[in-house]
Amino acid sequence: MNRQSRALLTIVIVAIILIPYAYCARGRDEAPPSALAPPPTEQPTRGGTLIATARSEPRSFNRVASRDFPTELFATLTQGRLVRVNRQTQEIEPWLAEKWTTSDDGRSFTLTLRDGVVWSDGIPFTSADVLFTFQAVYDEAVGSHYTSTFRVAGKPLTVTAPDARTVVITYPAPFAPGIRQLDNLTLLPKHKLEAALTAGTLAKAWTAATPPAELVSIGPFMLTRYEPGQRLVYERNPRYWRRDAQGQQLPYLDQIVIEIIPEQDTEMVRLQAGQVDFGQQQLRATDIAGMRTLAAQGKLQLLDLGVSTDPDSFFFNLRAKQWANDPRGAWLPRKEFRQAISHAVDREAFAETVFLGEAVPIHGPVTPGNTRWFWPNIPRYEYSVEKARALLEGLGLKNRDQDEWLEDDNGTEARFTLQTFRGSSILERSAAVLRDDLQKIGIAVDVVALEANTVISRMLEGQFEAVWMAFQGDLDPALNKDYWLSSGTAHVWNLNQQTPATDWERQIDELMTQQASVADESERKRIFNDVQRIFSEHLPILHFATPRLYLAVTPRVVNLQLAQSRPQLLWSPDTLAIRGGGRPAS
Amino acid sequence: MSIGRYLLRRALVALLLVFVVSSGTLLLTRLAPGDSATDAGLASDPAQRARLRGELGLDRPLGAQYLDWLAGALRFDLGWSVVFSRPVADLLSERALNTAVLASVALVGATAVGVPLGLYTGAHASGFGPGLVRTLSVVILSVPPLLGSLFFMLFAARTGWLPVGGMTSSVLADSGWMTWAIDLARHIPLPALALALPLAATLEQLQSQAIRESLREPFVRAAQARGLTFSQALRHHAWRVSLAPVLGLYGLMIGSLFSGSFAVEVVTGWPGLGRLMFDALRARDLYLVTGCAAAGACFIALGTLTADVMLVAADPRRRMGDLR
Numbered sequence: 001m002n003r004q005s006r007a008l009l010t011i012v013i014v015a016i017i018l019i020p021y022a023y024c025a026r027g028r029d030e031a032p033p034s035a036l037a038p039p040p041t042e043q044p045t046r047g048g049t050l051i052a053t054a055r056s057e058p059r060s061f062n063r064v065a066s067r068d069f070p071t072e073l074f075a076t077l078t079q080g081r082l083v084r085v086n087r088q089t090q091e092i093e094p095w096l097a098e099k100w101t102t103s104d105d106g107r108s109f110t111l112t113l114r115d116g117v118v119w120s121d122g123i124p125f126t127s128a129d130v131l132f133t134f135q136a137v138y139d140e141a142v143g144s145h146y147t148s149t150f151r152v153a154g155k156p157l158t159v160t161a162p163d164a165r166t167v168v169i170t171y172p173a174p175f176a177p178g179i180r181q182l183d184n185l186t187l188l189p190k191h192k193l194e195a196a197l198t199a200g201t202l203a204k205a206w207t208a209a210t211p212p213a214e215l216v217s218i219g220p221f222m223l224t225r226y227e228p229g230q231r232l233v234y235e236r237n238p239r240y241w242r243r244d245a246q247g248q249q250l251p252y253l254d255q256i257v258i259e260i261i262p263e264q265d266t267e268m269v270r271l272q273a274g275q276v277d278f279g280q281q282q283l284r285a286t287d288i289a290g291m292r293t294l295a296a297q298g299k300l301q302l303l304d305l306g307v308s309t310d311p312d313s314f315f316f317n318l319r320a321k322q323w324a325n326d327p328r329g330a331w332l333p334r335k336e337f338r339q340a341i342s343h344a345v346d347r348e349a350f351a352e353t354v355f356l357g358e359a360v361p362i363h364g365p366v367t368p369g370n371t372r373w374f375w376p377n378i379p380r381y382e383y384s385v386e387k388a389r390a391l392l393e394g395l396g397l398k399n400r401d402q403d404e405w406l407e408d409d410n411g412t413e414a415r416f417t418l419q420t421f422r423g424s425s426i427l428e429r430s431a432a433v434l435r436d437d438l439q440k441i442g443i444a445v446d447v448v449a450l451e452a453n454t455v456i457s458r459m460l461e462g463q464f465e466a467v468w469m470a471f472q473g474d475l476d477p478a479l480n481k482d483y484w485l486s487s488g489t490a491h492v493w494n495l496n497q498q499t500p501a502t503d504w505e506r507q508i509d510e511l512m513t514q515q516a517s518v519a520d521e522s523e524r525k526r527i528f529n530d531v532q533r534i535f536s537e538h539l540p541i542l543h544f545a546t547p548r549l550y551l552a553v554t555p556r557v558v559n560l561q562l563a564q565s566r567p568q569l570l571w572s573p574d575t576l577a578i579r580g581g582g583r584p585a586s
Numbered sequence: 587m588s589i590g591r592y593l594l595r596r597a598l599v600a601l602l603l604v605f606v607v608s609s610g611t612l613l614l615t616r617l618a619p620g621d622s623a624t625d626a627g628l629a630s631d632p633a634q635r636a637r638l639r640g641e642l643g644l645d646r647p648l649g650a651q652y653l654d655w656l657a658g659a660l661r662f663d664l665g666w667s668v669v670f671s672r673p674v675a676d677l678l679s680e681r682a683l684n685t686a687v688l689a690s691v692a693l694v695g696a697t698a699v700g701v702p703l704g705l706y707t708g709a710h711a712s713g714f715g716p717g718l719v720r721t722l723s724v725v726i727l728s729v730p731p732l733l734g735s736l737f738f739m740l741f742a743a744r745t746g747w748l749p750v751g752g753m754t755s756s757v758l759a760d761s762g763w764m765t766w767a768i769d770l771a772r773h774i775p776l777p778a779l780a781l782a783l784p785l786a787a788t789l790e791q792l793q794s795q796a797i798r799e800s801l802r803e804p805f806v807r808a809a810q811a812r813g814l815t816f817s818q819a820l821r822h823h824a825w826r827v828s829l830a831p832v833l834g835l836y837g838l839m840i841g842s843l844f845s846g847s848f849a850v851e852v853v854t855g856w857p858g859l860g861r862l863m864f865d866a867l868r869a870r871d872l873y874l875v876t877g878c879a880a881a882g883a884c885f886i887a888l889g890t891l892t893a894d895v896m897l898v899a900a901d902p903r904r905r906m907g908d909l910r
Contacts, residue, residue, distance in 0.1 A: 051756070056865065060671050143637050207671035228670070228680065229857020231756050257756045262861065263852050265736060270750045273743035453870050457619045 044559050044577030046248070049255040052570060053267050053279045057228065057260055061215055062206040063186035064136050067145045069280070069566060070232075070258075075186040077234050077256060077573050078217040082111055082130065082167070085183040087563030087571045090372070092180055096125065096187065096218070097167070100179065106519055108170040109179045115165065117241045120217040123191050127161035132190035132197070134159040141200040146185065149479075174517040176478050176524060189216050220251040220574035232258045242574055251574035252559070254581075271300070277557050280567055282308075282549040284425070285356040291552045301553045305564045307360055307369035309475055311546035312427060314434070314468040316416075318493040318540060320501065322462060327412040331395040332465075338539040340391035342381035344441045345434065351545035354429045359545040364532055365483075367546045369564060370475050375529045379536045388441045399442055406442035415444040419458065420468040422449035427468055430544070434468075459492065467492070477528050478516035484531065485509050493540040504538050556580070596894075600887030608880035612655060615875050616648055622668040622870050642668060644872070655873065664880070665873030669865055674877040677862060681846070682881060684753060685858030688851075689843035691774050692781035696839075700786035701832070704793020708828070709801070709820055720794070723787040735780040735853035742776055749773050751855035777854040781847060785839055792835060796828035803827060830897060837893030841886030846878075 058070035063079060082097040094100075097111035117125040137146040138156050150157055155172035162168065169179065192214075196205035206215060212223040220242070221234035234256045242250045259276055261267045268287055270276045272294065282305065283291060295302035316333065323329030331337055347361030363380045366373050381387075397406040397414050406414040418434070420427045428449055435445040450458075458464050473490065474480040482488035486497040486505040500506035508531050515527035535541075551568055553560065559577045560569055569576070621644050639645045643654070655665060664674040703723075707716040729737075742748040749755060754769050800806060801824050809819045846860025855861075859881060866874035 049756075057670065059669060204671075209670075209672045209676075227754075227857075228677075229684070229861060230753060230855070233756060259752065259756070259855075261751070261855050262864070263855075266739060266751055266853050266855060269736075269739045269743045273746070273750045275750050453868075454619045457621070
């Protein structure tokens with residue numbers, strides 16, 4: 001899945017926490033957590049400039065039209081949403097909607113908008129903006145990425161506005177995550193974009209070439225300067241609505257600068273020189289030791305974000321037509337072949353070699369980092385070369401010509417081609433370790449490192465035997481249906497199936513549909529454990545280890561609230577502060 | 587051949603070069619697996635991807651798309667960048683200016699250092715000084731630009747003498763032009779050194795070799811026999827002749843410098859043409875890749891032309907008609 005959907009991922013985890021709570025509170029006013037900023041870890045100083053980095057530039061400032069990370073970051077800093085999922089606590093928080101009630105059937109939510117909120121140009125924020133946003137989401141001419149996200153059971157949500165401060169959102173079918181989903185929806189200013197929607201040009205509105213003065217904000221900051229290729233400068237929004245517990249208006253910072261630094265080595269050097277405060281990407285395994293030294297010297301803060309929830313995925317092409325005329329079709333797509341591979345890889349050694357020890361072994365797609373959905377009892381494939389060889393022998397693969405590779409009855413060698421991303425040291429190392437491990441059991445792996453775009457393109461077209469790649473998914477399986485359902489666009493081993501190609505995929509489809517509509521969290525978890533069990537037996541994707549994530553931050557940044565998904569530190573920009581104000585060295 | 591006819595002929599050759607390079611780039615980029623819509627990849631369904639490809643014209647036959655682009659290019663409309671949501675022509679002019687600033691400084695620096703050192707080492711076959719210069723040249727030439735850039739970045743970070751990357755500081759963006767210019771001047775040395783040092787080393791080696799050969803020319807020896815000192819013969823006779831091979835390479839140097847350097851611009855965060863090309867290639871931004879390639883071809887053509895003119899000026903034995 002697209003990395004830009006990480007915000008969506010985060011939202012989802014929280015959903016589970018809320019569901020029982022939401023059900024207990026049906027039909028009455030709920031008492032959601034306060035939107036006041038939590039007590040700071042250190043009394044923040046008002047003022048100062050924080051300098052963070054981004055790898056690339058925004059393609060657009062229109063979040064409805066674009067989902068790339070810089071655009072998402074722009075939205076996080078300057079725009080608003082109805083509710084927010086706290087990335088740290090995973091709880092849902094009132095945001096531009098200050099409270100809500102849920103109907104008895106759990107499908108309808110009545111949200112009350114916060115009073116007195118205005119856009120940065122002074123125009124009041126009302127329910128008309130919310131209606132307008134949903135209108136844009138479902139407008140075919142816009143072609144928004146949100147459209148499929150905000151369809152449940154193939155139908156759009158019904159949104160009405162009885163008055164200027166009330167919005168009623170009704171789901172067409174039971175949907176377990178409920179309004180947690182709204183965390184991902186950036187609201188649009190109707191007064192600025194209505195003409196574009198009417199003219200059918202909303203998708204091209206607020207492009208990266210739009211002068212910052214034309215962009216209005218409802219978030220803590222306003223974009224005031226965009227220097228292409230260099231930086232984006234955000235200044236405090238004086239009309240921002242949120243206050244801290246002492247009644248002080250947020251944000252604490254005067255300014256956030258996002259420096260565009262395309263290269264991670266450069267980012268590291270600038271971080272160590274104190275010229276930027278932090279980056280947007282976790283540290284590489286090779287950088288962690290050096291950063292520990294600097295942290296011990298008090299020059300940087302090294303933040304442990306926990307275990308990654310997005311493990312790299314190694315999978316075979318399981319489309320039937322791929323193997324129809326291939327002599328290897330008799331054994332390569334079989335589950336026993338993948339099980340043998342799973343047995344043949346020593347996960348502890350893999351974590352040590354590939355991630356330099358900064359990783360934990362895993363046995364499925366849901367990692368211990370996803371505390372809500374991780375199932376510690378998922379069936380495991382212990383490291384055993386003997387078991388691997390036995391499984392391969394059961395497939396008729398034996399060493400028949402006394403070389404180092406196995407062959408089938410027809411003399412076809414046990415060999416496959418593995419494509420991975422060129423330039424990704426982790427993936428390239430992973431492929432090399434796998435090649436060495438499989439050599440021990442007589443399977444030859446031809447590793448081909450290609451440009452990421454090429455690998456994805458070939459994967460989408462089904463032109464691959466095996467791929468090892470990185471992609472992100474939502475934490476809540478109900479919001480990750482493209483991955484789990486056989487019809488999904490991220491069902492990478494066999495994309496977009498009209499009907500489930502196998503019985504086990506049909507079972508997963510049924511279970512996933514069921515668990516997305518069940519309200520009871522423990523029941524959802526039980527069903528999802530079943531899904532993981534089936535997945536583990538058939539291993540359409542193999543996982544061996546997932547890294548621990550670290551970020552390095554200059555010591556002057558305080559009041560940090562850590563999150564695992566990007567933007568790990570800027571998800572709550574209004575409460576970040578600089579010790580003593582000021583700015584880093586130029 | 588008159589200068590006018592010569593320049594016209596070179597301009598036509600330059601146009602042909604730009605046409606061939608840009609057309610070839612567009613066709614190859616279009617034929618390679620993946621496109622801008624692939625970037626949406628797993629995050630979008632096939633219908634969304636198809637719609638995006640339609641918007642970008644990627645679903646049209648290659649020939650039709652190429653002809654459209656060509657028709658646009660003749661009107662100086664180089665298409666629309668998907669990555670930056672802006673016209674390609676605007677991006678190219680903006681970034682070319684940034685690269686030109688950096689390239690000019692690097693070129694002047696490399697020439698000012700490399701050519702005199704080449705004269706020095708070429709004129710002195712042995713000795714500690716020439717030996718040291720030659721050794722340094724070899725060392726610098728053997729360091730890839732990427733490593734050189736990183737070295738200077740680390741140097742700047744450790745010493746704090748220079749800003750670590752970027753073209754300007756965010757702090758000073760709202761200040762007056764003088765402050766801006768001073769800030770720019772503080773940012774230039776790091777990438778300019780990374781670019782200039784290998785060029786200076788190349789020029790040194792080339793000039794050194796050329797001067798050694800020209801010193802062996804009969805007319806230089808004859809000049810010395812007529813009573814000119816070694817130094818006078820070197821300056822007035824040998825050096826001019828030795829410029830031919832140096833200027834031959836100079837044209838390519840100008841072209842490649844002004845086209846932008848991937849490694850240096852990406853590592854040092856200089857927002858020039860090289861970085862633009864890098865971003866374009868990474869996102870398979872078809873028209874932007876093509877535009878960058880066309881700009882590169884333009885600079886190569888201009889660079890070689892400049893070098894030819896300089897060669898005529900430097901070597902009185904040559905005339906425009908001698909140049910092919």
